[in-house]
Amino acid sequence: MNTSATWLGDLPLPGRWAVVGAASVGMVGAVVGLVIGLIVHAPTAPFALVELGLPAAIVGGVIGLSTGVIVLAGRRIKQSRP
Secondary structure, eight states: OHHHHHHHHHSOHHHHHHHHHHHHHHHHHHHHHHHHHHHHOGGGHHHHHHHHHHHHHHHHHHHHHHHHHHHHHHHHHHHHOO
8 A cells, every 4th residue: 555655646746636537437437337237237247347447547537637737737827926
C-alpha cells in the first residue's frame, strides 16, 4: 500500500487525477457491466464486465486528466497574481 501511495504521489497533478479517475470510474463500470451481464445472460457476464468497464475507465481517465489540467492551470494563475 505504501508503494502505491508513493508512486501515485510522485506523478504530476494531471497524471494523478487521470489515474484516480480511470480507476474509480472503471470499477463502477465493471460492476455495472457484471450486474447487467448476470441479469441478461449469466455465461457471458465477464464479457459484459469488460465491455462496460474498459470504456468507462477510458472516459474516467480523460475526464480526470482534463480536470487535473484545469486545476493545475488555476493554481498557476493564482500564484502569478500579486
